[in-house]
Amino acid sequence: MARSLRADAQANHERLLDVAARVFAREGADTSLKTIAAEAGVGIGTLYRRFPTREDLIEATYRNETTRLCESAPRLLERHPPVEAFEVWMESFVDYMLTKQGMSDALPAILATRDGLRLHSRQALGEAVGTLLAAGVAAGRLRSDSSASDVLMALGGITLISGHEHQRALASRLISLLLDGLAARPLPD
Structure with a gap:
């Protein structure tokens, strides 16, 4: 059983993961770990105690971002109507994928091992x-014949296209089109 961290150590851990996600998205997986530690306001020794290798930090960042995104769905539904919650979640998915793209050189090997x-x-x-x-x-707002798998494939395509074009706004426009395609159709008379 894993030991729980002291409150200050837990805060440092979370801050390191948050900063790593931003820095990896901005600069890629080869960025300086000293930069991540400095932006998180901790020493490099603190980073290495929590994440002994770059791969450990990338994996933890990936896991953290995936968990954060997935856990946001029910909370969004508590605060927004379903379609609006879905749109906010899709926008967050694009940001998640941009972080993942920043780690793209290292992530396949990590996922394989x-x-x-x-x-x-x-x-x-x-x-x-x-x-x-x-x-x-x-x-009654979304089609009942839609599958989660199809939506994820569409979102993956949106992310690839907008990322390749370096146009984050394009992703938002395509998400709007996807939501229009998912909209429930009126029953025929």
Whole structure:
């Protein structure tokens, strides 16, 4: 059983992961770990105590960002109507993928060597999308013939296209089109 961290150590851990996500998205996986530590306001020794290798930090950042995104779905539904919650979540998904792209050189090797990490991430993301889709269907706002897998594939495509074009605003426009395509159709007379 893992030991729980002191409050200050836990805060440092979380801050390191938050900063790492931003820095990896901005500068890529080869960025200086000293830069991450400095931006997090901790010494490099603190970073290495928590994450002995660059790969450990990348994996922890990936896990943290995936968990954060997936856990946001039910909270968004508490604060927003289903379609609006889904749109906010999709925008967050694009940002998540941009962070992942920043780690893209190192992430495939990490995913290949960490048992079940890729599958776990896909399942968690599918469950989050499924939760949002089900809420939209129950409210009569989204099509009942849509699958979480199809939505994730579409979002992946949106992220690739907008990332390749370096146009974050393009992703938002394409998300709007995707939501229009997911909208419930009126029953024929």
